[in-house]
Amino acid sequence: MHVQKTEAVMAEARITASPWSRLTAAPAWAGLSLLVWAVLPYTREGRRFLPLDYAYHAVAMGPGAHWLLAVAALAVLLLYLAGPALGLAPRRRGDLAFVTAGLGALIPAAGLLYAGVPFGWGAMLGILGMVVAAGAALSDGGRVRGDAFVGASILLMLLFVTLFITVPLVMVMRSAVWIDGTFTLVQFARTFASPLFLFVDNPYTEVAEGARVGMLGGIGAVLGLASGVRVSRRRTGLRRAGAVLLWLLGGAIAGWALGIMIWGRGALPSTLLVALIVAPSATMLGFVLALLGQRTQSRAVRGVLGVASVLPFITPPFVIGFSMIFLFGRRGLVTFDILGIPPAMNPIYGIVGVSFAQILGLAPVAYLIIRGSLNSLNPALEEAATTLGSSRWRVFRDITWPLVRPGIAASLLLASIESISDFGTPLVLGGDRNFLATEVFLALTGRYSQPEAAVYGVVLLSLVGLIFIGSRIMLGVKGFTTVTGKPASGAFLRLPKGLEAGLTALALVWFGLIAALYLAIFYGSFVRIWGINNTLTVQHYIDFWQQGWPTVWTTVKLSFYSAVPAMMIGGLIAYLVTRHRFYGRGYLEFGSLLSFATPGTVMGLAYILAFNDGALLMTGTSAIIVLALVFRNMPVAIRASISGLSQIDRSLEEASATLKAGSGITMVKVLAPLLIYPLLAGLIFAFVSAMTAVSQVIFLVGAGNNLATVLLLSWVEQGRLGRAAAMASVLILGLLALILLLLVVSRRVDARNRKKGKPA
Amino acid sequence: MFGFSRKATVLAGAMVLGLAAPVSAQDKGQVNVVCVLAEWCDAMRAPFEAATGYRMEFLNLRSxxxxxxIRAESSNPTFDAYFAGTGDPHFVAAREGLTEYHDxxxxxxxxxxxxxxxxxxxxxxYAxxxxxxxxxxxxxxxxxxxPASWRDLANPAYKGLMGMADPNSSGTAYVVIATLVQLFGEEEAFDLLAAMHQNMASYTRSGSGALGPVGQGELGIGVIFMSSIVREIQNGFPIEIVLPEEGTGYEISGVSLVKNGPNPEGGRAFIDYVLSKEAQDLGEPTGNPQPKANMNATLPEGAPEMSKVNIIDYxxxxxxxxxxxxxxxGRWTSEIFPVPR
Incomplete structure (x- = not known):
């Protein structure tokens, strides 16, 4: 309160000083809006993105809501410039300006949406300017703790998250129930009844699947009853009966669901079954590797783990799938040529192959998460326990395990969501099985049905939501733990010799497998036809250079365009949610979580639905791809910045504020230099994820802006595996080089900082 | 003086521009084509641009x-012409009024x-x-x-050796079903499909999805459009073509003019160019060895003359x-697909 009062007093003092000094942020931005409105065309026609066509200038368009923008901007200018003459208290004036500017943004925007006319430069910049002015006025009115920069940033970020995350997802839900202009659940009924979605009682099999599912449900109920009775021993009467009933129900549902996953067919049970296999397996593998990585003395093992944990991030999603076909396919090098498994007996296409590929891809992610929580453990605890005579097992059970549990839970959560959202692997290895994430794509592109795709999208979203809620209730996960952690000093207990040897062997086998898969890609890019004609050739690279390089270059450019705003918006949101309290803070966090957890195909569908016509028409332009990537990858930047910010003491910012720097200046001059490494890491990861993204952009690519991964997928489908392998090799090596560069730079920066005695 | 420092303002401006910067440039002289056969389009681009003065951009999508x-964009099309791919989507597009006939x-x-x-x-x-x-x-x-005929595909000796596309995701598989129904009548066709189902290793997503596995030796038989098989043989895979003796169905791939496209004149010019002998002869070198529609076009090497193939009256x-x-x-999905094998 005190700070604001002085600010207000200072603002008043400035206003009385000279007329020019009355031009604070709010009126300045309102003025800019007015200028933009006057100079630039307000709307556009068709898909040409933001042309300068003056036939659509606001004046030429005649009367309409767009004039309100100018009127509101003038009103805000007047409110401030007329200054003391109006006799308004500064805070009153701030409130008044906020309402005026807010209406000046909202009404013209609503007018555009209602008329369905695509926005032009004038409308876009004009409305954004009014939003900034409203935000600045918000802080003038003392409604936000912070200066104009903070107020404006809050409003802008709320607007962006709404426009590019919430609205598109709402459009998916709307499209599922709003068909041909009426509200209907027909599409839900039709999809749920389709054997592609769920199919339990198959009349063509000897087995009565329905009965078996029922039986498993019964078994679950009995088990639930038994454990309910056991667990609720300490309760009495009604409370005990309630608890037992809950256990019974839970057991029945769990048994029934498991039965459907085992005997049912269709996208829903297949997806759930794979997630149920993959999440625990990947987490388990990640956990033992993390334990090994933390406690082994061998530098080689650590190095191997470090390299292997980066690979999944730089690999386009389905590449592992198609290299698995090379090695473990029906005619694969290992399965057929070495082990001699008859092609018809090879289970690679289906649950087995998809699960295997996903475990390989997700184990490193689990490793990084669990490694982070292992690293935040204080070794002194273990030392103390050992000194007091605890056995190794007891130390693990009573100390290490409880402290790692949040990491394990986070890893389970992330792995199950990633498995459910995975689009590339089932596409390549799914075989006869349907999967939800691919069904979104196939419904739209194979069966031409937008409502059906939307229904699958809603199902996927609900599943992800349920997993979140479930993990919150059962495991107490409050979100994703950060991957980074501060290493504590001291020495951890070493693993027992036998265990260490076993784990090392496991890690080496795992790494050998990964290495073989990547080598297969490189090798495949240099032979004429894999397995048929093994003459070495560079023809695939020549083909790639001629037909793929322009697309890769476009992808690099678009990814870079997306990474910069992703980092800036991510950094800004991180700053706002960690350093300020305001209405909508929870919404910002939720929005970024939503964009992170939403399966990519659903996001892609959402963008097609939201930006295909009307005022927000943007499909067919590169801008829509960039926007999709910005908001998809922004959460990574947010996480990186939040963990960086939490290590910076607020007194630095307070000092800066005392020296009369605004929060904008403080952010740029004080925080950004200290955050340079997290920001850089956020930038590079946003870039890398943009380069390897496929599911969220596959619907959005257009003439002249095809993306590398989409082209790669179509090559794989056309059977041009050599060329695809060449492109995959170039992408993987290029991105690997980039990551290594980041590591080297960060080491340098760390070393330099240490020399200067600054905190890293 | 703005309350914001100049740098903050620049930062905000850069952010806004960062969102707006990648602007797609299109001017009046550009023809946008949805192209199912990318390499053919790539080869036509330069000669088309030289012959007509239009610029050409294309997007490669499956049929x-x-x-x-095109349907999603019908209120506001970005494309002028729709080139190649299976015939059905062209039919559907015409029936829904998404495209118009260009005489x-x-x-x-x-x-x-x-x-x-x-x-x-x-x-x-082409056909x-x-x-x-x-x-x-x-x-x-x-x-x-x-195998020599459709009925041969019911032979249990092929168990686990056959591949075909899933009609739920591919137009090719639908042409197979429609062909069998026209040849044998619906009931007998579905009996045959059920027997074929017993031999399938798996159904693929794209129409020619079984071709790669056949070439790699994962599968023995794939039911596929012939042109892709010819191409794969030319690529050096050990595959042979068998045309079923009962006769076979076919598709007529075509080119459509998108209704209300941004550049209709350009779209028409593109279609006229595509139908010329010059453009049709670019098909074969780019891996499309089908018999072409233009009577003057050269018959690609290895492609059968349409008169010699036993074609049903599709x-x-x-x-x-x-x-x-x-x-x-729907019948296939509920009666054939779930049958265990």
Whole structure:
């Protein structure tokens, strides 16, 4: 309160000083809006993105809501410039300006949406300017703790998250129930009844699947009853009966669901079954590797783990799938040529192959998460326990395990969501099985049905939501733990010799497998036809250079365009949610979580639905791809910045504020230099994820802006595996080089900082 | 003086521009094409641009995706022409009013049979029969005979050796079903499909999805459009083509003019160019060895003359009907697909 009062007093003092000094942020931005409105065309026609066509200038368009923008901007200018003459208290004036500017943004925007006319430069910049002015006025009115920069940033970020995350997802839900202009659940009924979605009682099999599912449900109920009775021993009467009933129900549902996953067919049970296999397996593998990585003395093992944990991030999603076909396919090098498994007996296409590929891809992610929580453990605890005579097992059970549990839970959560959202692997290895994430794509592109795709999208979203809620209730996960952690000093207990040897062997086998898969890609890019004609050739690279390089270059450019705003918006949101309290803070966090957890195909569908016509028409332009990537990858930047910010003491910012720097200046001059490494890491990861993204952009690519991964997928489908392998090799090596560069730079920066005695 | 420091303002401006910067440039002289056969389009670009003065951009999509894209954009199309791919989506697009018929002056150069078969919905560019891609080595190892007819595909000797597309995701598989229904009547066709189902290793997502596995020796027989098989043989894979002796169905791939496209004149110019002998002869070098619609076009090496292939009298109008199509696919999905094997 005190700070604001002085600010207000200072603002008043400035206003009385000279007329020019009355031009604070709010009126300045309102003025800019007015200028933009006057100079630039307000709307556009068709898909040409933001042309300068003056036939659509606001004046030429005649009367309409767009004039309100100018009127509101003038009103805000007047409110401030007329200054003391109006006799308004500064805070009153701030409130008044906020309402005026807010209406000046909202009404013209609503007018555009209602008329369905695509926005032009004038409308876009004009409305954004009014939003900034409203935000600045918000802080003038003392409604936000912070200066104009903070107020404006809050409003802008709320607007962006709404426009590019919430609205598109709402459009998916709307499209599922709003068909041909009426509200209907027909599409839900039709999809749920389709054997592609769920199919339990198959009349063509000897087995009565329905009965078996029922039986498993019964078994679950009995088990639930038994454990309910056991667990609720300490309760009495009604409370005990309630608890037992809950256990019974839970057991029945769990048994029934498991039965459907085992005997049912269709996208829903297949997806759930794979997630149920993959999440625990990947987490388990990640956990033992993390334990090994933390406690082994061998530098080689650590190095191997470090390299292997980066690979999944730089690999386009389905590449592992198609290299698995090379090695473990029906005619694969290992399965057929070495082990001699008859092609018809090879289970690679289906649950087995998809699960295997996903475990390989997700184990490193689990490793990084669990490694982070292992690293935040204080070794002194273990030392103390050992000194007091605890056995190794007891130390693990009573100390290490409880402290790692949040990491394990986070890893389970992330792995199950990633498995459910995975689009590339089932596409390549799914075989006869349907999967939800691919069904979104196939419904739209194979069966031409937008409502059906939307229904699958809603199902996927609900599943992800349920997993979140479930993990919150059962495991107490409050979100994703950060991957980074501060290493504590001291020495951890070493693993027992036998265990260490076993784990090392496991890690080496795992790494050998990964290495073989990547080598297969490189090798495949240099032979004429894999397995048929093994003459070495560079023809695939020549083909790639001629037909793929322009697309890769476009992808690099678009990814870079997306990474910069992703980092800036991510950094800004991180700053706002960690350093300020305001209405909508929870919404910002939720929005970024939503964009992170939403399966990519659903996001892609959402963008097609939201930006295909009307005022927000943007499909067919590169801008829509960039926007999709910005908001998809922004959460990574947010996480990186939040963990960086939490290590910076607020007194630095307070000092800066005392020296009369605004929060904008403080952010740029004080925080950004200290955050340079997290920001850089956020930038590079946003870039890398943009380069390897496929599911969220596959619907959005257009003439002249095809993306590398989409082209790669179509090559794989056309059977041009050599060329695809060449492109995959170039992408993987290029991105690997980039990551290594980041590591080297960060080491340098760390070393330099240490020399200067600054905190890293 | 703005309350914001100049740097903050620049930062905000950069952010806004960062969102707006990647602007797609299109001017009046550009023709946008949805193109199912990317390499052919790539080869046509330069000569088309030189001959007509338009600039050409194309997007490579699969047949069905192309239709979905054009449909999604119908209120505001970005494309002018829709080139190649299976015939059905062209039919559907014409029926839904997404495309309009362009009465090209080059129509007189096209094979009259093909033009009349697609009945004014679009213009034919080539015909492509359904065939079996057979890997003789695989069959030999399995002790199975070479197939010669559709009915041969019911032979249990092929168990686990056959591949075909899933009609729920591919137009090719629907052409197979429609062909069998026209050849044998619906009931007998579904009996045969059920027997074929027993031999399938798996159903693929894209129409030619079984071709790669056949070439790699994962499968022995794939039911696929012939042109892709010819191309794969030219690429050096050990595959042979078998045309079923009962006769086979085919598709007539074509080119359509998108209704209300941004550059309709350019779209028409593109279609006229595509139908010319010059453009049609670019098909083969880019891996599209089908017999072309233009009578003057050179017959690609290895491609059969349409007169020598036993072609059924495929009823495009009846079997292109979406209701019949979804009924047949629905029947397949509920009666054949779930049967265990």
């Amino acid at each position: 069905n995706e192309a239709l979905v894209r 090209s002056p080059l129509k007189s150069e096209l094979l009259p049979d093909l033009v009349s078969a697609v009945d004014g919905a679009y213009l034919p560019i 492509n029969p359904i065939a079996f891609a057979v890997n003789p080595q695989v069959l030999e190892q399995a002790g199975a005979p070479m 009823d495009f109008v009846t079997y292109g009907d979406p209701d019949l199509q979804s009924r047949l696919i």
